Amino acid sequence: MSTTREALPPLEEGFVRHERKRGWSALGLRELWMYRELLYFLTWRTILVRYKQAVIGVAWAALNPLLTMVIFTVVFNIVLGVKSPSSQVPYPVFSYSGLLPWNFFAGALALSGMSLVGNANLLTKVYFPRLVIPISAVLAGLVDFGISFLVLLGLMAAYGIAPTWHMVFLPVFVALAFVTALAVSLWLSALNVLYRDVQYVIPFLVQLWMFVSPVIYPISKIPAGPLRTAFVLNPMTGVIGGFRWALLGQQFPGGYVWISLAVVGVLFITGLFYFKRMESVFADVV
């Protein structure tokens, strides 16, 4: 650092140079694409390992949101009197449709936050674009998401709720949920390499974050004004609102989807660059 460097000779034809990067580096998306098979295998490993030696295996992916929904219905709907905003949609379906993206998001944070540290042996022994690791952790959550989604379809059928044409927009909101989860994961996983405090913060963060996201209650319950604006800055507000619109035909979340989009965009881009910036020291610090 204090040493003065002589200028390095020019790179010969056909060679690739590896030297100390200074400042903000390029994202290396092309290289990421070259390593897509590794991404596939790491995702596959996470999914495979998750339910090995569990007696009812993947059924947990369905049971978890179902049981949560039952508890929410008893506590918030029956005891505390929180209502679904629309008379056609009973509270269980309403809360489940919020839990669907929420559980995906929370699961992705828990898994990816620990992903770099948990794969320390890979980081120190093999080269590959480090972005593969948090991306695969978030991707792995899509399987659970798919199973929970099937349960929701069953639930809607049971309550006689027909899907509307809005359903065609669901992939857009799944993508938004994915990018949101990835954006936060990039920050958390990279920070966790440098500061192990992050691993203690994540469960706490996820818990608090759920209460400020409209999972249990509709966004209309929040009084309009500065408080509503603050809630809307939470990108999950837009994601959950979008899901309910696409799945249950509820009122379009309107303006706040755009705000969510903007917030996610900023989080994602800064997360990517922060991650790339820290990437070079992962192997030395982890």
Place this chain on the structure above:
Amino acid sequence: MSDVALRTIGLGKMYHIGSEREKDRTLRDTMVQAAKRPFERIRHPGAATHVSEELWALRNVDLEVRHGEVLGIIGRNGAGKSTLLKVASHITEPTEGCVDVRGRVGSLLEVGTGFHPELTGRENIYLNGAILGMARADIRRRFDDIVDFSETGRFLDTPVKRYSSGMYVRLAFAVAAHLEPEILLVDEVLSVGDAAFQEKCLSRMDAVGAGGRTVVFISHNMAAVRRLCSRVVLLDGGRVTADGSPGEIVALYLKSAARAAAVREWTLLDGPGDAHCRLLRLELTQDGRRLEGQADSSRPLGVSLAFHVECPSRKLQVGFGLLTADGLSLFQSFHTDLATKNPTEPGDYEVRCQMPANLLNKGSYVVSPMVALYFTQWVVRHDADAELRFAVNLDHPTSPMWYSPREGALAPALCWELGPWRQLAVSIPSTGLSRRDDALT
């Protein structure tokens, strides 16, 4: 066009040491630091923020590896060998200088990287292959070869956590052995498995080298280095100190590596080992006294090892390996060879044994301390910094006809008998071995 495959120019890698916090740093520390020096962390994200010492693991390394060359890198622990491979394989970035590479690089710093215990052998082959950079189609094509090589075919659909440690490393090495990059960087991974499997691994490496691929190979196994490499580089203190033919450089290294002395002592801070066993002293004795000068071959030679135990383990095995001066392993022995007593309380302990008289030949030998947890892991092994070298003066059987050293790494005096043909007694007297009547009748 030059035929260089890999070139380092003024390569240097610096680590910060002396800061306990470097590994598990906490936000609080950083915030305190940030308050003092607001922009420090942003400018130097990798740097430890504590007062710390700079350690150059590599400095000013200029190396050229030509296409098709098998380059061996040798040196003591901490000489920078592994760091060099890590930098060359892009795992960590150099602090100064650069590495230029032409061709696809595959690195093998450890066998079984990314193996998951819950997954089956088959699943792990695909996963590990992908991690090492093989395409799925390649793995599928070579799948049967990998399984054959590993000799684990029957257990392909068993989770690897149920494998014996031998099967596990065989499978892991088999995947690695089928990696086909243009430039292969290998760190000490050949020392896995039993002797037969090691031979198979060496043959495989031979074939890789003969196949015209570029290989950079780190090892403490001088026999392997001499067999596989076409050129050897000696690293010391992060610099290249010698570069030349395998025979020449290996001899140079061995001369400098093991210290000719009768005792080596360490403190709890710098002793080789871990919490299960940290060596404090290695000593050679003869006739109850510390060895002075040469050892006499006609008298037993004592080896004593003192160590500190922090976490007692029933599996602990403390012992040593005896090597010839040029690195050929003669034998190994552990304190659990004939008994299995082990400390159950933390504390300082000592084990000692005697090498029998009339065994060693004239020449130089190396005692290399070895500590293991039975079937679990090595604690100390191949640590050139912990070895002792001693010379032997051949004075056993004083037969007038035997005045020059015999051929061979050892010169044991065996017990012979003479008698009329077919009239020797059935039992073999005075060897200490048990009777083998069945073999003689």
